[in-house]
Amino acid sequence: MISDDVKALRREYKEDRAGYRKKKYRRLAEAMALVVQLRGDAAETKAFYELADKKLPKVPGSNLRKNLTAALICYVTCAKSENAVKQVWKQARALDYLIDDQGVDPKDIATEIPKRGGIEAIVKAAAQDSPRRNRIAKSKKSKAEQDDWDELDTDEKQDLTTVTLQLNTKLLAEVMGVKASRRIKLICTRLDHDPSSPAVAEIQRVRRLKK
Structure with a gap:
């Protein structure tokens, strides 16, 4: 199980605490490779959170369960x-940026971090890049697009049925990072019928609703 690999990596990290920066970058690369695997396996992600939950520190204003990368690095x-x-x-911000935004392969992270000036430099680059992309994305949304929602007739008393939704690994990690019973809003696109896939819709965005 991936959780066994995570535990093994944790033990190795303890033995390497006195190590050098290059060794730390290699460990972070190994951790990120495990994160990528977990993103694609909901059952393994759940198993990891069950393993790490009691070990994750409770720091005010810092919910590690919100970010799979941060949770795994903190545990390891x-x-x-x-x-x-x-x-x-x-570290999690830098690694997520390298993988999700820059397309860096996990096996190249150990050499990519020093090439880009270290963790701090990568975090600064991510902070400069993300707001710019968000402004561009928001500017493309017209008022009509934001308000163009049709209310579908729903009845909570009707019998429930199970359907299949598809989503990318990053969104899967977000969903699995939400505590059970917490309300979330899924924004989906209805898919055409495909005999090769049971999915009826694709999740585009996940939102945590206010309690």
Whole structure:
């Protein structure tokens, strides 16, 4: 199981604490490779959270369950203090940016981090890049598009049935990072019937609703 690999990596990290920066980058690369595997396996992701839940520190204003990468790095590196958790979030931000935005292969992360100036430099690049992309995306949405919603007739008393939705690995990680019983809103696109796939819709966005 992937969770066994995560535990093994945790043990190895403890033995390597006195190691060098290159070794730390290699461990982060190995951790990110496991994150990528978990993103594609909901059952393994659930198993990981069950394994790590009691080990993850409870730092005010920092919910590690919201980000699979941060949760796994925090578990593997045995981060406990507030400062250590802050470093975990920086590392997770940098790694997510390299994988999700820059298309870096996990096996290349160990060499890519120093090439880009280290974790801090990558985090700054991510902060500069993300707001710019968000503004561009928002500018493309017209008022009509935002308000163009048709209310479908629903009846909560009707019998429930099970349907299949498809989503990418990043969104899967977001969904699996939400605590059970927490309300979420899924924005989907209805798919044409495809005999080779049972999916009836594709999830485009996940939103956590206010309690």
